Amino acid sequence: xxxxxxxxxxxxxxxxxxxxxxxxxxxxxxxxxxxxxxxxxxxxxxxxxxxxxxxxxxxxxxxxxxxxxxxxxxxxxxxxxxxxxxxxxxxxxxxxxxxxxxxxxxxxxxxxxxxxxxxxxxxxxxxxxxxxxxxxxxxxxxxxxxxxxxxxxxxxxxxxxxxxxxxxxxxxxxxxxxxxxxxxxxxxxxxxxxxxxxxxxxxxxxxxxxxxxxxxxxxxxxxxxxxxxxxxxxxxxxxxxxxxxxxxxxxxxxxxxxxxxxxxxxxxxxx
Amino acid sequence: xxxxxxxxxxxxxxxxxxxxxxxxxxxxxxxxxxxxxxxxxxxxxxxxxxxxxxxxxxxxxxxxxxxxxxxxxxxxxxxxxxxxxxxxxxxxxxxxxxxxxxxxxxxxxxxxxxxxxxxxxxxxxxxxxxxxxxxxxxxxxxxxxxxxxxxxxxxxxxxxxxxxxxxxxxxxxxxxxxxxxxxxxxxxxxxxxxxxxxxxxxxxxxxxxxxxxxxxxxxxxxxxxxxxxxxxxxxxxxxxxxxxxxxxxxxxxxxxxxxxxxxxxxxxxxx
Numbered sequence: 001x002x003x004x005x006x007x008x009x010x011x012x013x014x015x016x017x018x019x020x021x022x023x024x025x026x027x028x029x030x031x032x033x034x035x036x037x038x039x040x041x042x043x044x045x046x047x048x049x050x051x052x053x054x055x056x057x058x059x060x061x062x063x064x065x066x067x068x069x070x071x072x073x074x075x076x077x078x079x080x081x082x083x084x085x086x087x088x089x090x091x092x093x094x095x096x097x098x099x100x101x102x103x104x105x106x107x108x109x110x111x112x113x114x115x116x117x118x119x120x121x122x123x124x125x126x127x128x129x130x131x132x133x134x135x136x137x138x139x140x141x142x143x144x145x146x147x148x149x150x151x152x153x154x155x156x157x158x159x160x161x162x163x164x165x166x167x168x169x170x171x172x173x174x175x176x177x178x179x180x181x182x183x184x185x186x187x188x189x190x191x192x193x194x195x196x197x198x199x200x201x202x203x204x205x206x207x208x209x210x211x212x213x214x215x216x217x218x219x220x221x222x223x224x225x226x227x228x229x230x231x232x233x234x235x236x237x238x239x240x241x242x243x244x245x246x247x248x249x250x251x252x253x254x255x256x257x258x259x260x261x262x263x264x265x266x267x268x269x270x271x
Numbered sequence: 272x273x274x275x276x277x278x279x280x281x282x283x284x285x286x287x288x289x290x291x292x293x294x295x296x297x298x299x300x301x302x303x304x305x306x307x308x309x310x311x312x313x314x315x316x317x318x319x320x321x322x323x324x325x326x327x328x329x330x331x332x333x334x335x336x337x338x339x340x341x342x343x344x345x346x347x348x349x350x351x352x353x354x355x356x357x358x359x360x361x362x363x364x365x366x367x368x369x370x371x372x373x374x375x376x377x378x379x380x381x382x383x384x385x386x387x388x389x390x391x392x393x394x395x396x397x398x399x400x401x402x403x404x405x406x407x408x409x410x411x412x413x414x415x416x417x418x419x420x421x422x423x424x425x426x427x428x429x430x431x432x433x434x435x436x437x438x439x440x441x442x443x444x445x446x447x448x449x450x451x452x453x454x455x456x457x458x459x460x461x462x463x464x465x466x467x468x469x470x471x472x473x474x475x476x477x478x479x480x481x482x483x484x485x486x487x488x489x490x491x492x493x494x495x496x497x498x499x500x501x502x503x504x505x506x507x508x509x510x511x512x513x514x515x516x517x518x519x520x521x522x523x524x525x526x527x528x529x530x531x532x533x534x535x536x537x538x539x540x541x542x
Binding site: 088091092118149161174175178189 | 295297358361362365366388389411422424426432435444445447448449456461462
């Protein structure tokens, strides 16, 4: 594991060097079909990381947001998203992340979430405590959803705009923006609940060891294990009580059912 | 002016020292009647800044979010909001700001927006170019709203949730979160349009010299001068073309009219 961790930390360092040269510089933003902006920085980092894996662990598989899938011959697969939170990146806000994760036979083994402008790094390893810049972190106890700080990237995470007002009522507040970075804040106990939609493997897999290693719970919006191979909605909470209350809320407002239908239809499409 | 600037920079330095000791530490969040969380850090900073003004410029007035109004005998009034963006602050995100501004006879003379974790400081002075960490910044040219990067704190800025989907369609993307920090990003050319609601004097006054000194436009949602004495909705754009297109959008969706009605009713209440 130490070999893998050192390699992942080296890759995060290299990615950060490239990203810092692009941050807040004039650059083109292209639109992909799913409307998320993809930058040259994104592709340059992914190219660099693929090169490192090809040289140092040629048998390992790769699953990158830009480069697609390279099959594994070792059982190990690296998953990365060079700039998660590209809109925040494009808007000059240092709340994007480099995400790097390693799976063995489809199960997440370890992951890094790195914020290269702030010099912040969360490391999650299966069955070990999550660390933030080398120090162990824990989620915050929060028994009542009314006192929970909720992180969510966009109101478009919700299936129904009618859910917005009751969600504000049900929680202490919603901190908008964030994407995967919100899960790191949950691991550190600064947020209590984080809800995202449209999370692919390059988002969900890196988030799982970090949340679980900090004592948090991560599921889909119906309380089932999160989808690690396709796109899905993800719900994380630092406290089991708040997690249960948020699942109740999502059911009561039809959001859980809508998320399950969307997941089912994307599953049928993939099949 | 140099004397005022030095004093304002000293106050921002002092505020930053206090705020850094509170950021990401466990702390209580209280709820005010308007539901924004106010922290002990907020009050400690405001107490410190009031003390500095009382000693160094005892004739000047003060308008603080926590301490209320102290009348001016010199014509000069200091306005400050120690932690603008308290939800981001509480969530562990360094995208809040210290706001300090100086007015003479009600007109904004100069202002500072400081992000004490990142070491970022924007300075705006009437009729002078805005600076970011000492370097002159300019807003970005953006002729077409379809290519505009929009910053907005929360979907609750809108009067109608039905406006949300067309707003996503009409712009390149919406970066959620931010509060006053978004206006600094507009001044630096990273965002093209920023829209906020419920901006009081301690938010709006500091934002005006920074946006205008960078070549941007700042108005209310109907294109009139922003409300510098009460609460109101604020629209800033880096390019006049995008500003005009966003005003058209807000009129077409009834948001401009709703904002004007809200401003009128709060005006009547105040009268």
